[in-house]
Amino acid sequence: MNEMKVNTVVLGAGPGGYVAAIRLAQLGVDTLLVEKEYYGGVCLNVGCIPSKALIHVSKSYESIDKMSVFGVTAENRQIDWAKTQEWKNGVVKQLTGGIKILVTKNGAKVLEGAGTLLGTNTLNVLAADGTETKVHFENLILATGSSPIHIPTFPVGGRIIDSTGALDLTEVPKHMVLIGGGYIGLELGFVYRKLGTEVVVVEMMDTVLPGFDKDVVKAMTRKLKKDKFKVMTGAKAKSYRETENGLAITVEHKGKDVEIETEYLCVTVGRRPNSRNLGLENASVSVNDHGFVDVDKQMRTNVPNIYAIGDLAGQPMLAHHASYQGEVAAEVIAGHHAEDSAKTCPAVVFTDPEVATVGMSEDEARAAGHELTIGQFPFAALGKAKASADTEGFVKIIADKKSEEILGVVIVGHNAGDLIGEATLGIEMGAFLDDLSLTIHPHPTLTESLMEAAKKAKGQAIHVLN
Incomplete structure (x- = not known):
């Protein structure tokens, strides 16, 4: 059995783990990233990236017929699915290969294999060829992600x-x-x-x-x-x-x-956290009834030198949330003052139309005791949306009626996932309706919908009736 010592081990190279490893190395911490299967985790290999690649292909395929409204027609529309899958896999390969390079070029070490805790300062890593390495560490970040929930009645296999x-x-x-x-x-x-x-x-x-x-x-x-x-x-x-x-x-x-x-x-x-078969019990790491590892704002578990991030640490189970938490944990381990102080985390559903949300929903805001003012602006009233023949959906801004502080934003429509970034920044900075309604937005763009929805909440909309 091989043995090695390191300051910090990051177990799992998903969007939380590899980000944590890179940041730790940047901060001068002796770091080892352990991964058994996927650099980039589920997200880059069998989740976020490949799904968005196929979503783009399917939308492009459908758009060929839709373009007839512009006077553009094409005959004999076909799809070579084998080539589509080859392209999608190529995208994944490029991104995952780039992650390993980023990790090592920043100065972190990499060890491939499945990690199991032996105690609060020791990890056993079993490689695919049967080689075992005992790793002694001062700190550990658990970033093992999640897996699809399977229904026993419908065992996965075949069709x-x-x-x-x-x-x-x-x-x-x-x-x-x-x-x-x-x-x-x-x-x-x-x-x-x-x-x-x-x-x-x-x-x-x-x-x-x-x-x-x-x-x-x-x-x-x-x-x-x-x-x-x-x-x-x-x-x-x-x-x-x-x-x-x-x-x-x-x-x-x-x-x-x-x-x-x-x-x-x-x-x-749905998905469940990968908290099983990690040897957490050997280090007395607490796991709740849902399989999540409880953490504080600095991503520490109940064991002071062991941290948990991403899907393993609970909702929201989103890649960008994992990355954020990975940086927080890295900063804390490096001795910096850091904690998970984000007011909110955006979520995007890449359906057609796209759905993006951030902050409180209308029901959550009312339950929290807020009297609300709500501004909803349809994309059908927006010049850029009409010029693109993509007018489905709306922007909905939820604000406190008295203070006019923005509490939540809901967007349904084309590029909702891109538009939600401005709303997220606004809520994070404590924005009020006037911060959006009085900001000059470029024309013609989809971002004008946020400005118009803020104006609508104040009864001052220009391009729809108040």
Whole structure:
């Protein structure tokens, strides 16, 4: 068995772990990054990046038909799916390869293998070839991420797939059933629907995107119907049987059992933290009933020299949140004053239209005791949106009625994920409605929608009636 000593070990090279390792090295801390499978984690390999690549392809494919409104037509529209997958995999390879280079060039060391805690200062790393290395450390950052939740009734394999499998299909199926109408399921659903797949969404709750703003749910429900998804809410997938061409899924819906024949069944019912099989018990690291590791604002666990970040440390389970926490942990270990002091964290759903939110929802703000003023501005009233023939959606600003402080922003529409950045900065800086309404925004752009929504909340909108 090999042995080595290091100041800080980062276990997991996802968007939290590799960022932490880079920042630690920049701060002069002797750092070792341990990764068993994916540089870049789930996000870059089988999540954020490959899914957005396929989303871009599917939107581009669909846009060929939509461009007829501009007078642009094309004949014999086709897609070479093998080439699409090759391109997507190339994007992933470039980004993940770049991460390892960034880590090592910044001065951190890398060790490939699965890490298991032996105590509060020792980690055993088992490489794929069976080689074991005992690593002695002063500090440890746990950044092991999360995995798709699997339903025992529908074991993943063959034509039953999870989100990872859905990104690597070798064909565009004629039919697909999605168990789960949350953001992961709908993102994948829109990819394949745009490419011609008949998509059925089975959601146990009463709406798709449960937990989102009611106006978001309303807009998404309308779009799913327009795009001819079959959506079954308040429904439960019970069992399956194999058929000659795929599967037959039994779904309980409205008090009756319905059988749906499909080529693929994709299970997208959420994710769970990777807190098992890490040897956390050997170091007495506390794990709550949901499998998350509890941390304080400096990302410390109950064991002072062990930190946890990203999906392992709880909600929101988002890549950019993990990166932020990774930098916080690195700064703390390097002896700097740092803590997770962010007021809010934006979230984006890359459906069509996109959905982006930040801050409090309308319901959360009311529950917190705020009397509200709300400004909602439709993209249909915006020059840039009309000029692009992309007018679905709206910007909704939620503010305290008395102080006019902005509490939350909801955006549904084209490039919502890019637009939410301005709203996030505004909330982080304690912006008021006038900070947006009186700021000159460039014309014609989609960013004008934020200015107009702020004006609408004050009863001063120019391009829609107040």
